[in-house]
Amino acid sequence: MTVMGSDPSTGSHKRVIVGLSGGVDSAVAAHRLLEQGHEVEALFMKNWEEDDRAGYCAAAQDLADARTVAERLGIRLHTVNFATEYWDRVFAEFLSEYRAMRTPNPDVLCNREIKFAAFLDHALGLGADAIATGHYARVTHDDRGSHLALCQDGEKDQTYFLHLLDQAQLARSLFPLHDLTKIEVRTIARAIGLANAEKKDSTGICFIGERRFRDFLAQYLPREPGPIETLEGVILGEHQGLAYYTIGQRQGLGVGGVTSGREAPWYVAAKDAERNRLILVQDSHHPRLMSRGLSGLPPHWIAGRAPDLPLRCQARLRHRQPLQACEVLNADDLGCQVRFLEPQRAVTPGQSIVFYRDGVCLGGAVIDQGWSASGQ
Structure with missing residues (x-):
């Protein structure tokens, strides 16, 4: 640059x-x-x-x-x-x-x-x-x-x-x-008389606009349907392609009204790429949705250099999430590992974990995978 x-x-x-x-x-x-x-x-x-x-x-x-x-x-x-x-x-x-x-x-x-x-x-x-x-x-x-x-x-x-x-x-x-x-x-x-004083905030990604996200993505990624299953292997329905879903997702699963012994919403807990299966669980804080830590890609540090490690700080896993206490255990050119004080919900591969200390943003890393709080 x-x-x-x-x-x-x-x-x-x-x-x-x-x-x-x-x-x-x-x-x-x-x-x-x-x-x-x-x-x-x-x-x-x-x-x-x-x-x-x-x-x-x-x-x-x-x-x-x-x-x-x-x-x-x-x-x-x-x-x-x-x-x-x-x-x-x-x-x-x-x-x-x-x-x-x-x-x-x-x-x-x-x-x-x-x-x-x-x-x-x-x-x-x-x-x-x-x-x-x-x-x-x-x-x-x-x-x-x-x-x-x-x-x-x-x-x-x-x-x-x-x-x-x-x-x-x-x-x-x-x-x-x-x-x-x-x-x-x-x-x-x-x-000061600006005509756009009441203009609504833009939301989402501009290139998708008012379209359904899945319809937009289908223009670039082929639909590859497969089974939607419970952890126990019970088939609940059919997904349109694993790429169209994200960990923790509740809406748009196409399993409304399907029960597994009790009435409760379904959430995406995992993607089984090898068998093209989408795995759902009930309960927004099901153990399979909770992570005690995560592995990430090599972090970016705004200061241009890594802080002393291990680093006790705070982090966000998504925009507007309250800051969460954590510890960056290690970080190098191969990746990073982070442990949370309290288990975190829907740690999503591809999203970012962003680190803070004393109100200052230190940098962040792309999430590779969460460490299951259930030990599974």
């Missing part, structure tokens, strides 16, 4: 390019930067070549909203198409993970590869000192480097999705919403 221009952590006024998505968060981020006296421009990124006939992605409307915001704020709006970069750096790995029966998180990769790499390089090429986004996170700087920290709004904190950023990226990044709640952001947007 190219790094150029002056250090944004020094000096009071900078030339900043904001990633303007069309949503209220990035719009208020741009407004706050203007209030702080920065020279502000904006960039709208198109990251997916959607089927315009289907209307699944709202890229055209988002661009129109971004233009309206830029006009209201009196800032220049650049546009760029990163669809090729997104396909090569994010979507290809997304599909590869699903083929391997894991459940990836494309937002994590998108932040590392697109929003804080391709965007950052493009912005620096336009003469920016720094970039800014509407993410709910905090970045601080000291003589040890740049640090990613929790924001004011614990419900909206997005450090989980940003844990793959490195020192060069954080040194050039600003998060103007770090001390605001979502309610305060919308209040500011209304006060």
Whole structure:
């Protein structure tokens, strides 16, 4: 990744390019930067070549909203198409993970590869000192480097999705919403007359849009039906392909009304790739859904170096999960092992475990597999 221009952590006024998505968060981020006296421009990124006939992605409307915001704020709006970069750096790995029966998180990769790499390089090429986004996170700087920290709004904190950023990226990044709640952001947007003040937050993955996830994935991964079974081997139904399901999933299993001696919801507990079986259990905290620890891929440390191990810290296994006490037993180029103080539910291969200490995000790792709390 190219790094150029002056250090944004020094000096009071900078030339900043904001990633303007069309949503209220990035719009208020741009407004706050203007209030702080920065020279502000904006960039709208198109990251997916959607089927315009289907209307699944709202890229055209988002661009129109971004233009309206830029006009209201009196800032220049650049546009760029990163669809090729997104396909090569994010979507290809997304599909590869699903083929391997894991459940990836494309937002994590998108932040590392697109929003804080391709965007950052493009912005620096336009003469920016720094970039800014509407993410709910905090970045601080000291003589040890740049640090990613929790924001004011614990419900909206997005450090989980940003844990793959490195020192060069954080040194050039600003998060103007770090001390605001979502309610305060919308209040500011209304006060300054932004047309998107009440716009709903985007949810899910843009390239899937309003489609059923399974229908979208089927365009790229063939359906490979097989039996849905209990732990005891009782057949409950037929799945459409193991790649379409994730550990802990309850909805969309197609076994509604099927009982196994008692009335209770079913949950995905395991995928048996060798026999193409989907294994379900009843009870959201069934022993087969609980893990006392996990093995992960080699971790990424935001500081650029591993902390002293073993490391007692906290972790999240998913966005918005309350921080959980854990211990990183070891971590090297071969992977990592983590033990939890309390067993964790639905530890999902392909998702990320993200580590925290004293309110600072240390980094994280992709989950390989959980260690069953039942010992099975």
